[in-house]
Amino acid sequence: MPELPEVETLKRSLTPHLLGAVIMEARFSRRDILEISPGEDPNRFTVGSQITGLGRKGKYLLVELDHRRGWAVHFGMSGTMIHYPEAPGLVDQHTHVVWDLRGRGRVCYRAPRRFGRWIMAPSGVSEVLGDRVGVDALDPNLDGDRFGALLGQSRSPIKSRLLNQRLVSGLGNIYADEALFYAGVDPIRRASTLEGRWEGLLESVRGVLTEAIRHRGTTFSTYRDGQGCEGGNRQHLSVYGRVGQACPRCAALIQRSVLGGRGTHYCPSCQN
DNA sequence: CCGAACCTGTGT
DNA sequence: ACACAGGTTCGG
Known part of the structure; x- marks a missing residue:
């Protein structure tokens, strides 16, 4: 679904709510949408981190955590990421990632067709895409x-x-x-x-x-x-x-x- | 380079 | 039942 203008709009609309927030709790409920380094645990990688910036390259939303780490998020055809001022938000069988932010509500990632991907970036979220994005x-x-x-x-x-x-x-x-x-x-x-x-x-x-x-x-x-x-x-x-x-x-x-x-x-x- | 595959949902 | 949908990757 989202092409460049949609991901850019998403980035701009999420930034005021996510920037500087600390991720108190995370739930990644589907392994198959994650691209993670062997031995890494997505929850341990994420929980306790502060969101230090939101960026975009092509159709990827770049979520920067502290220490230059982060996630590059793709939305496939049907992905959405919605911030709710308070829990629970929309959590159903298509909600694959939920982050609870300390005092700042919750973000839910849904992708009914599961074409989306979360790419873990242990060192440099903009570099992790390599040459797959020009x-x-x-x-x-x-x-x-x-x-x-x-x-x-x-x-x-x-x-x-x-x-x-x-x-x-x-x-x-x-x-x-x-x-x-x-x-x-x-x-x-x-x-x-x-x-x-x-x-x-x-x-x-x-x-x-x-x-x-x-x-x-x-x-x-x-x-x-x-x-x-x-x-x-x-x-x-x-x-x-x-x-x-x-x-x-x-x-x-x-x-x-x-x-x-x-x-x-x-x-x-x-x-x- | 085209088609298929990966998925679920919607509309005809 | 079938076609179609904002994407990407793979095999032939």
Whole structure:
């Protein structure tokens, strides 16, 4: 579910409640969503620590504990992390992590489909992701040339390149489709043929992401921010989820196809 | 590179 | 019963 704008919204909405809090008690109820170093115990690793910062890289929420340790949290398709001012909050069979904060309520992580992951970082939460997450799409150091150099070295469809988190991170199915629409680029166009259009595509990527953050993310069904509130960006989407509706630019009908196994939404007339 | 796999839930 | 869903990884 959450792509970059949703995780960014989550981070911002959780920060005032979590920053500086001490984790009094923790319950990790499913081993299979944890990536932990052998011999480490998630509870012992966590309990008694102070939350010293919240960050984000791509679609990962970085929870920094004291002594440079922490957790890198991924939400898969259906994950949520909600802060409740007091217990119990929503705890059911899909709630896999619960943290009780001293005097500051409780955080519950739910992931009904269990595609999410908690990656333990015993030394450096931003480094633990290694090369599985490339430069963040909103990183100011990313420019058109670098963007093109990263994505353009392949004959794969440009949309598949945008979805590859090892190259540039943060885009998922919604915002890849939206960015390609704004840039006027056909999703199946081969990446190696985008010569001269990288600057424009990167501008479109940044545009759709920052607008979505401004609207606090897109909620189709399960996305919620740190207080359990829905995002308001859905009504601002141009093509995603709008099959059969008029293109906002040329009034042709938005189409849907399947690319790399993902539903792909585009205007057949504006995008080439 | 595509499809399948990993999961549960929802809508037709 | 079947298709589909905001993601990632693996095998062929």
